Amino acid sequence: MPATPTHVPEPSRTDPALIRNFCIIAHIDHGKSTLADRMLQLTGVVEQRQMRAQYLDRMDIERERGITIKSQAVRLPWAPTEGEGQGKTHILNMIDTPGHVDFTYEVSRSLAACEGTVLLVDAAQGIEAQTLANLYLAMENDLAIVPVLNKIDLPAAQPEKFAEELANLVGCDPDDVLRVSAKTGLGVEALLDRVVREVPAPVGVADAPARAMIFDSVYDSYRGVVTYVRVIDGQLNKRERIRMMSTGATHELLEIGTNSPEMLPADGLGVGEVGYLITGVKDVRQSKVGDTITSLHKGATEPLGGYKDPKPMVFSGLYPLDGSDYPELRDALDKLQLNDAALVYEPETSAALGFGFRVGFLGLLHLDVIRERLEREFGLDLIATAPNVVYRVTMEDGTEHTVTNPSEFPEGKIADVHEPVVRATILAPSEFIGSIMELCQTRRGTLLGMDYLSEDRVEIRYTLPLAEIVFDFFDQLKSKTRGYASLDYEPTGEQASSLVKVDILLHGDKVDAFSAITHKDAAYAYGVRLVAKLRELIPRQAFEVPIQAAIGSRVIARETIRAIRKDVLAKCYGGDISRKRKLLEKQKEGKKRMKMVGSVEVPQEAFIAVLSSDEGGKSKK
Numbered sequence: 001m002p003a004t005p006t007h008v009p010e011p012s013r014t015d016p017a018l019i020r021n022f023c024i025i026a027h028i029d030h031g032k033s034t035l036a037d038r039m040l041q042l043t044g045v046v047e048q049r050q051m052r053a054q055y056l057d058r059m060d061i062e063r064e065r066g067i068t069i070k071s072q073a074v075r076l077p078w079a080p081t082e083g084e085g086q087g088k089t090h091i092l093n094m095i096d097t098p099g100h101v102d103f104t105y106e107v108s109r110s111l112a113a114c115e116g117t118v119l120l121v122d123a124a125q126g127i128e129a130q131t132l133a134n135l136y137l138a139m140e141n142d143l144a145i146v147p148v149l150n151k152i153d154l155p156a157a158q159p160e161k162f163a164e165e166l167a168n169l170v171g172c173d174p175d176d177v178l179r180v181s182a183k184t185g186l187g188v189e190a191l192l193d194r195v196v197r198e199v200p201a202p203v204g205v206a207d208a209p210a211r212a213m214i215f216d217s218v219y220d221s222y223r224g225v226v227t228y229v230r231v232i233d234g235q236l237n238k239r240e241r242i243r244m245m246s247t248g249a250t251h252e253l254l255e256i257g258t259n260s261p262e263m264l265p266a267d268g269l270g271v272g273e274v275g276y277l278i279t280g281v282k283d284v285r286q287s288k289v290g291d292t293i294t295s296l297h298k299g300a301t302e303p304l305g306g307y308k309d310p311k312p313m314v315f316s317g318l319y320p321l322d323g324s325d326y327p328e329l330r331d332a333l334d335k336l337q338l339n340d341a342a343l344v345y346e347p348e349t350s351a352a353l354g355f356g357f358r359v360g361f362l363g364l365l366h367l368d369v370i371r372e373r374l375e376r377e378f379g380l381d382l383i384a385t386a387p388n389v390v391y392r393v394t395m396e397d398g399t400e401h402t403v404t405n406p407s408e409f410p411e412g413k414i415a416d417v418h419e420p421v422v423r424a425t426i427l428a429p430s431e432f433i434g435s436i437m438e439l440c441q442t443r444r445g446t447l448l449g450m451d452y453l454s455e456d457r458v459e460i461r462y463t464l465p466l467a468e469i470v471f472d473f474f475d476q477l478k479s480k481t482r483g484y485a486s487l488d489y490e491p492t493g494e495q496a497s498s499l500v501k502v503d504i505l506l507h508g509d510k511v512d513a514f515s516a517i518t519h520k521d522a523a524y525a526y527g528v529r530l531v532a533k534l535r536e537l538i539p540r541q542a543f544e545v546p547i548q549a550a551i552g553s554r555v556i557a558r559e560t561i562r563a564i565r566k567d568v569l570a571k572c573y574g575g576d577i578s579r580k581r582k583l584l585e586k587q588k589e590g591k592k593r594m595k596m597v598g599s600v601e602v603p604q605e606a607f608i609a610v611l612s613s614d615e616g617g618k619s620k621k
């Protein structure tokens with residue numbers, strides 16, 4: 001080993017031959033968290049009395065919704081009870097991957113930090129779309145795959161049937177599919193033994209310049225950002241200065257260590273090790289998932305591959321219901337962004353809704369989670385406008401516009417409009433093939449292929465515009481398949497489409513908040529539906545109010561609100577002056593809640609009813 005006097009590599013803290021880095025791939029509810037709990041218990045890292053269900057899911061929302069949003073890593077010492085390596089303590093680093101489609105990039109980085117994966121499938125449910133999508137990712141990363149059926153204690157379990165399905169998928173013998181119950185602990189020891197035996201030990205160059213990959217970073221209000229890394233080559237030591245290779249920013253390593261599962265400081269991390277580090281930065285955007293960390297002194301010159309900037313896919317306007325809460329909303333978003341590199345926002349004003357923000361999200365779950373956190377943790381009442389995707393508009397003169405808000409869709413001579421597309425994987429019992437294809441067809445889908453996983457279960461692949469699935473696609477899919485279908489999708493680029501902007505005009509004035517970008521063929525239906533809805537919601541005025549939907553200057557739908565000044569005194573015969581005054585005051589009160597759009601008074605509720613994604617917003621069909 002060529003050692004120079006200035007840089008003498010210390011031996012790695014753990015012999016890489018004894019390290020196994022793995023993750024668990026599972027569909028929501030197939031029992032990943034429960035299995036992780038059992039592993040923590042069995043390896044003795046969490047004492048029995050401290051054990052609580054879903055130990056690793058720390059966020060309240062995660063716990064309530066039973067979903068895992070942020071990945072965590074935990075170090076488990078395990079001496080195999082039999083077979084190879086028997087009695088010798090190995091270090092198993094279990095990396096918890098987020099399960100949802102919105103977080104595919106984070107999943108891919110977690111997988112890149114591992115050499116193997118436990119493919120966990122509910123023995124009563126079988127393989128689902130998410131399991132499959134993540135399995136493909138694992139295969140692309142050349143990970144060793146340990147197939148496992150969970151919940152075999154359930155009376156409804158069909159281990160024979162699903163072992164066959166799993167075996168077909170990963171190319172092994174059905175007898176090699178492990179059967180466990182994460183609930184009772186049955187088979188979990190054997191699973192840990194299999195991980196030691198089948199997941200390869202990490203290989204890296206111990207005396208090369210340090211290279212560590214960030215697979216997660218989490219903001220902690222006491223300690224600043226906690227960054228989770230996997231060391232690939234060399235080593236990182238306490239107190240040294242490090243460099244983030246994507247930005248060139250340098251920091252001092254204030255603390256480095258492992259999670260067992262609480263943080264345990266160490267002197268350093270060597271080849272193959274997984275742990276955390278703290279540099280004192282206060283914002284996760286300074287510690288980006290996928291980035292490579294190296295030493296400042298004699299650092300690496302080539303970063304590890306696979307780094308990508310998080311890219312918001314879905315945008316929505318968030319407005320406080322009470323306009324005076326705007327500063328609180330801004331502060332809350334600032335705080336959330338510290339922990340969420342994918343969250344982007346900028347101030348936006350709407351004639352209808354006042355001051356708010358246009359916020360970018362990775363997908364719909366991400367949107368839901370952020371909105372729920374704003375409402376719950378920060379006590380804000382919000383209106384979220386219907387989500388839309390990002391369009392790329394090229395004008396005939398060659399200028400390009402990126403449109404994240406329909407009201408910004410450019411006027412003038414447009415050459416083409418591109419929209420993002422995804423590759424969707426749907427898994428369902430084969431009896432639903434017809435209804436699934438019909439749904440995808442109406443959403444402008446292109447069939448890519450179809451495979452039978454077993455006699456009665458089928459995998460259907462489609463290319464679909466993201467805009468067509470961001471709204472209620474999943475709900476529709478569930479209702480058309482009685483809840484049996486599962487869906488996963490990943491962005492695959494963009495396509496040129498015939499898209500137009502539909503504007504809504506009230507008494508000749510355009511109402512920005514109601515503009516929508518739709519496919520040419522859907523524009524008419526959107527226009528008709530919206531003007532009809534507005535006619536119901538807007539009260540009569542002192543003059544006649546036309547409501548029009550238009551593409552450019554071409555009107556495609558129209559309704560009219562007839563003129564009448566609502567005579568609140570109409571039913572008040574006789575001369576009870578105090579009662580009349582009371583009614584007139586009440587009318588005045590009501591008017592305060594009206595917004596003026598041009599010359600038309602529109603009740604706030606009308607905007608909320610039309611715009612809010614909860615109540616059937618613009619892209620709902």
Ligand SMILES: Nc1nc2c(ncn2[C@@H]2O[C@H](COP(=O)(O)OP(=O)(O)OP(=O)(O)O)[C@@H](O)[C@H]2O)c(=O)[nH]1
Pocket residue numbers: 026027028029030031032033034035065066067068099150151152153154180181182183184
């Ligand atoms: N009967 C039985 N139930 C189990 C078993 N493993 C998990 N469960 C139950 O299945 C449900 C889902 O388990 P979780 O561990 O939360 O599933 P998960 O995969 O972590 O879910 P996400 O975090 O949403 O991805 C819970 O109600 C568990 O108690 C098992 O082996 N047998």
